[in-house]
Amino acid sequence: MLLESRSNILQEQGGLKRRSFLGGVIYTLTSLIGAAIAASVGSYVLGAPRQREETEWADAGNISGLRAGIPQQITFEQSRMDAWKARNEKSSAWIILNNQGSITAFSPLCTHLGCAYRWEAERRLFACPCHGSLFSATGDVIAGPAPRPLDRYTVKLEGSRLWLGPFRKSPGV
Numbered sequence: 001m002l003l004e005s006r007s008n009i010l011q012e013q014g015g016l017k018r019r020s021f022l023g024g025v026i027y028t029l030t031s032l033i034g035a036a037i038a039a040s041v042g043s044y045v046l047g048a049p050r051q052r053e054e055t056e057w058a059d060a061g062n063i064s065g066l067r068a069g070i071p072q073q074i075t076f077e078q079s080r081m082d083a084w085k086a087r088n089e090k091s092s093a094w095i096i097l098n099n100q101g102s103i104t105a106f107s108p109l110c111t112h113l114g115c116a117y118r119w120e121a122e123r124r125l126f127a128c129p130c131h132g133s134l135f136s137a138t139g140d141v142i143a144g145p146a147p148r149p150l151d152r153y154t155v156k157l158e159g160s161r162l163w164l165g166p167f168r169k170s171p172g173v
């Protein structure tokens with residue numbers, strides 16, 4: 001009788017050890033799966049913008065015909081890294097030759113919600129048709145709701161050849 005109850009106690013203890021071991025394995029596996037999912041979601045959310053960066057300067061063409069103070073819209077091919085794959089895509093910019101001979105290249109998208117704006121020669125300003133934002137020839141906001149000046153490309157000139165580099169977001173919201 002005494003031996004039988006002692007054997008029952010030992011069996012129960014063995015069962016408890018097995019259950020706690022299995023519980024530990026399940027807890028560890030669940031934690032690992034959770035960590036793997038969190039890491040992949042985090043790298044997608046945080047890493048995505050960095051993976052879509054311009055990889056090099058884009059040839060925006062010969063600008064010898066550009067007249068000072070008169071913006072002109074140009075299109076060019078830009079090479080981008082998308083994850084591990086490089087691909088070319090068409091981009092555009094509004095470029096303006098300043099009086100000192102330097103070039104400014106604006107992003108073609110309004111800084112409010114990204115509509116394409118146009119140059120209005122009579123009023124000498126850029127006008128966005130979507131919600132009425134107005135920008136000066138230097139890209140400053142004349143009328144909202146645009147929260148900040150026009151964004152710009154980095155530029156470099158090689159003779160009369162214009163090269164557009166990384167995109168710079170203007171300061172503001």
Ligand code: FES
Pocket residue numbers: 110111112113114115128129130131132133144145146
């Ligand atoms: S997108 Fe240009 S004013 Fe709203």
